[in-house]
Amino acid sequence: MDKLEYDIVILGTGLGGMRAALEATKKSGSKLRIALISKIHAMRSHSVAAEGGISGVLYPDKNKDSFELHAYDTIKGSDYLADQDAVEMLVRNAPHEIRLLEHLGVPWNRDKDGEIQFRAFGGMSTPRTAFAADKTGFFMLNSIYDTLLRFDNIDVFHEYYATKMLLDKGVFKGFYVIDLATGNRKLIVARQGIIATGGAARVYEFTTTSYSSTGDGLGLAYREGLPLKDMEFVQFHPTALVPSGILISEAARGEGGYLLNSKNERFMANYAKTKMELAPRDIVSRAIMTEIEEGRGIKDPTSGMDYVLLDLRHLEQKILDEKLPMIREIAIKMLKIDPAYEPLPIRPASHFTMGGIASNKEAGVLYTKKKQVRGLWAAGECGSVSVHGANRLGSNSLSECIIWGRIAGEAAAKSALKTRGLSAVDKWLERAVTDEDMRISKLLDSHGEHNPYQIRKELWRTMEENVHVFRNKQRLTKAKKKLKELTARFSNIYVGDKGNIYNTNLRDVFELENMLNLSAVITECALNRTESRGGHWRTDYPSRDDKRWLKHTLAFKSAKGIRLDYLPVKITKWKPEIRKY
Amino acid sequence: MQNKDKHKLESINIRVERFDPSNKKFYKREYAVSADRFTSVLSALLLIKENLDPTLSLRYSCRMGICGSCAMVINGKPSLACETNLTHEFYKDKTVVVEPLRGFPLLRDLVTDFDDFFNKHKSVKPWLVASDINEQFEPKKEYPQTSYERDVFLPFSECIKCGLCVDACPVTNTNKEFIGPQALGQAYRYIKDSRDVNGKERLDIIDTLEGVWGCDFIGACSVVCPKSVDPALAIQMLKAEISKRVILGKKPVKEEIVDKPGPK
Numbered sequence: 090m091d092k093l094e095y096d097i098v099i100l101g102t103g104l105g106g107m108r109a110a111l112e113a114t115k116k117s118g119s120k121l122r123i124a125l126i127s128k129i130h131a132m133r134s135h136s137v138a139a140e141g142g143i144s145g146v147l148y149p150d151k152n153k154d155s156f157e158l159h160a161y162d163t164i165k166g167s168d169y170l171a172d173q174d175a176v177e178m179l180v181r182n183a184p185h186e187i188r189l190l191e192h193l194g195v196p197w198n199r200d201k202d203g204e205i206q207f208r209a210f211g212g213m214s215t216p217r218t219a220f221a222a223d224k225t226g227f228f229m230l231n232s233i234y235d236t237l238l239r240f241d242n243i244d245v246f247h248e249y250y251a252t253k254m255l256l257d258k259g260v261f262k263g264f265y266v267i268d269l270a271t272g273n274r275k276l277i278v279a280r281q282g283i284i285a286t287g288g289a290a291r292v293y294e295f296t297t298t299s300y301s302s303t304g305d306g307l308g309l310a311y312r313e314g315l316p317l318k319d320m321e322f323v324q325f326h327p328t329a330l331v332p333s334g335i336l337i338s339e340a341a342r343g344e345g346g347y348l349l350n351s352k353n354e355r356f357m358a359n360y361a362k363t364k365m366e367l368a369p370r371d372i373v374s375r376a377i378m379t380e381i382e383e384g385r386g387i388k389d390p391t392s393g394m395d396y397v398l399l400d401l402r403h404l405e406q407k408i409l410d411e412k413l414p415m416i417r418e419i420a421i422k423m424l425k426i427d428p429a430y431e432p433l434p435i436r437p438a439s440h441f442t443m444g445g446i447a448s449n450k451e452a453g454v455l456y457t458k459k460k461q462v463r464g465l466w467a468a469g470e471c472g473s474v475s476v477h478g479a480n481r482l483g484s485n486s487l488s489e490c491i492i493w494g495r496i497a498g499e500a501a502a503k504s505a506l507k508t509r510g511l512s513a514v515d516k517w518l519e520r521a522v523t524d525e526d527m528r529i530s531k532l533l534d535s536h537g538e539h540n541p542y543q544i545r546k547e548l549w550r551t552m553e554e555n556v557h558v559f560r561n562k563q564r565l566t567k568a569k570k571k572l573k574e575l576t577a578r579f580s581n582i583y584v585g586d587k588g589n590i591y592n593t594n595l596r597d598v599f600e601l602e603n604m605l606n607l608s609a610v611i612t613e614c615a616l617n618r619t620e621s622r623g624g625h626w627r628t629d630y631p632s633r634d635d636k637r638w639l640k641h642t643l644a645f646k647s648a649k650g651i652r653l654d655y656l657p658v659k660i661t662k663w664k665p666e667i668r669k670y
Numbered sequence: 671m672q673n674k675d676k677h678k679l680e681s682i683n684i685r686v687e688r689f690d691p692s693n694k695k696f697y698k699r700e701y702a703v704s705a706d707r708f709t710s711v712l713s714a715l716l717l718i719k720e721n722l723d724p725t726l727s728l729r730y731s732c733r734m735g736i737c738g739s740c741a742m743v744i745n746g747k748p749s750l751a752c753e754t755n756l757t758h759e760f761y762k763d764k765t766v767v768v769e770p771l772r773g774f775p776l777l778r779d780l781v782t783d784f785d786d787f788f789n790k791h792k793s794v795k796p797w798l799v800a801s802d803i804n805e806q807f808e809p810k811k812e813y814p815q816t817s818y819e820r821d822v823f824l825p826f827s828e829c830i831k832c833g834l835c836v837d838a839c840p841v842t843n844t845n846k847e848f849i850g851p852q853a854l855g856q857a858y859r860y861i862k863d864s865r866d867v868n869g870k871e872r873l874d875i876i877d878t879l880e881g882v883w884g885c886d887f888i889g890a891c892s893v894v895c896p897k898s899v900d901p902a903l904a905i906q907m908l909k910a911e912i913s914k915r916v917i918l919g920k921k922p923v924k925e926e927i928v929d930k931p932g933p934k
Contacts, residue, residue, distance in 0.1 A: 115807060130831075132738075134737075137736050187812075191812045191813065192798070192807070192812075193806075194798035196823070199817050203815055204814070231827075231831075235797040236797045238796065270783070299731045300732075301731045333708065390677040415736070422735070540720075542724070586724050586727075588691075590777060591691075591781045593728070594719075594725065
């Protein structure tokens with residue numbers, strides 16, 4: 090088997106991973122050898138689908154804004170579960186990153202003075218979201234990808250799937266990967282690893298995310314016994330296009346769009362009088378689901394899905410053309426609806442994983458509650474620092490991705506420069522590799538009775554029906570039972586494709602294994618948290634309970650199943666108060 | 671939609687031109703899928719993979735036309751599968767034909783090899799070079815750029831690297847050395863960015879027979895581009911840029927352009 094050695098290996102090539110690669114190469118004067126691994130073509134990572142923009146206070150005077158206000162909005166938006174010291178890092182570092190991206194080529198929308206334009210976003214007190222039309226993530230990712238091509242010390246591995254994280258008693262050693270194009274299995278050894286594989290919103294049936302957002306990095310970490318933090322907090326984006334789930338950016342409301350129910354009422358007046366359509370996402374999603382459940386939705390006769398309307402007809406044509414061109418193009422191509430003349434059918438869809446691999450504000454990955462893994466860092470949505478707490482504000486994810494990408498890249502580079510020299514392949518590693526090799530061969534050989542795609546379909550359905558915007562004990566228990574059944578069936582699947590070259594059937598099975606584990610963790614954490622906070626709403630415990638639950642959940646894999654523990658929330662100067670908009 | 675009841679499912683045949691790399695055999699398979707008025711070619715192919723044939727291989731990710739993964743040939747036209755509505759595509763016998771891109775080395779079924787494509791992209795130095803590298807990587811202040819300056823390169827920055835233009839281009843299909851419409855379009859994008867100072871070096875790279883002078887201005891690239899990038903226009907503008915600098919005397923005419931015949 091091939092063994093490749095690097096100073097730093099980065100798994101995941103979205104904004105977090107690529108920003109980390111850029112920083113690591115910069116900090117080392119392009120000396121360190123860096124491997125950048127993606128299960129798809131690197132520049133096609135889900136970051137390309139980020140639409141609305143990136144938050145940051147660039148012109149405090151012009152926009153009557155401050156770091157203080159950005160931090161307060163973020164913390165209130167998080168329903169006070171964010172770690173406040175981390176939030177302060179986010180707001181202070183964001184302007185630098187927006188400038189850097191500008192210098193790397195992002196075509197930000199500009200005002201008449203040639204300065205970067207900002208737009209309004211949900212839960213933000215003032216316009217503080219920089220944007221490049223409604224393709225901000227696409228432009229950011231491609232600008233960084235293109236910049237990385239300058240550096241010869243970075244090797245990009247397109248279409249390599251990692252099946253195992255090599256972790257020996259709290260020390261990171263590398264990844265076991267499969268080259269999809271050939272089926273060859275390889276060992277990538279490095280003393281420093283950065284995990285930046287994004288979120289797991291694909292565990293739901295109706296989602297805004299790419300097919301690739303299956304939470305592989307979280308799955309790998311969990312399997313090695315690393316804790317996942319706050320997994321009960323899943324963000325449902327209010328406006329996903331029916332029936333595909335394609336995201337219609339919050340920018341559509343930021344630029345003035347309305348939400349209407351079947352009676353043509355702007356129903357947000359009943360849920361968030363002041364902020365209306367620009368309340369935070371958890372609140373708007375609950376409002377839409379309430380309208381639908383109370384019979385004020387509209388049914389799509391083809392898909393059978395219920396929806397409400399996003400109305401952009403009153404916006405100037407110029408706004409659609411310059412600021413929202415992609416959503417217009419998508420609506421016309423996919424639905425034959427031009428939002429300039431007809432409202433769009435939308436409903437909430439799973440969108441973002443607020444939780445993730447438990448990591449600290451230095452991007453270090455936790456091994457136990459107190460100890461850190463040696464040589465492993467997390468960046469972007471797959472980590473949980475946590476700056477989003479129980480609910481993320483729109484456009485804070487791109488800032489988080491890019492900032493903790495930088496922090497992880499810098500930390501890994503510093504450690505790599507200190508401990509140069511390659512890690513020896515020891516007995517433990519040899520054994521781990523042999524075991525993984527056998528596990529994969531066995532899976533590829535599976536001749537069981539269950540179709541993995543049928544299991545996946547039932548998994549999606551289960552999460553959609555029972556672990557959604559509104560949760561309760563009965564539904565969560567039902568989901569837990571069903572997930573157990575699906576996991577049992579997974580051990581008796583068949584893999585129909587026995588080929589080596591580009592075997593996506595086998596890849597789908599690995600993804601499914603991760604999704605089954607993560608769904609069980611989300612459900613267990615949701616069942617355990619008997620309060621309502623941010624994106625986690627329990628109809629049987631409909632209020633926030635700071636006395637018992639102002640704390641982070643940690644979930645560990647154990648012999649007896651999922652073991653839960655807790656971490657305190659860091660509160661600096663913003664004391665929890667009632668959250669009203 | 672040809673069905674009277676537009677909400678009804680109907681059965682459509684998908685004929686997939688497949689390739690099995692283990693025995694190097696090409697073969698056709700036909701599958702019947704139920705489609706409604708929203709079904710895309712991509713979702714139909716995934717239904718086949720999930721329910722009828724798990725061995726079908728294809729590339730896909732965002733399903734919203736921005737990641738550039740699912741480029742293939744649908745009813746003879748290079749297209750993104752996620753943006754192509756199945757029920758609008760069928761022939762009279764309700765069959766839709768799906769093939770891999772033909773301008774790329776074939777790996778398996780609908781999956782082709784993009785290595786050469788990515789290398790050609792890289793060959794034109796598609797990254798922004800600012801006048802001060804320290805400021806570029808440790809920024810203090812954003813570079814000003816007017817909306818007008820931005821509009822000059824913006825359409826060319828929309829390239830999703832899907833490969834459809836290269837697949838459609840008759841020159842790349844006959845001369846593998848031709849840099850191709852995608853990379854040339856990206857050279858133009860960076861040359862035209864008011865923040866970039868590396869125009870001269872990029873023009874040197876593409877002022878060759880394998881560069882802009884290889885283009886026969888057929889324009890197929892721009893016809894198939896799903897993001898309206900118009901690489902054909904970019905290439906002609908680059909030719910103009912190069913001619914301009916020749917006329918202005920900043921660089922002598924390259925001999926090979928005068929002496930050697932054009933690409934076959």
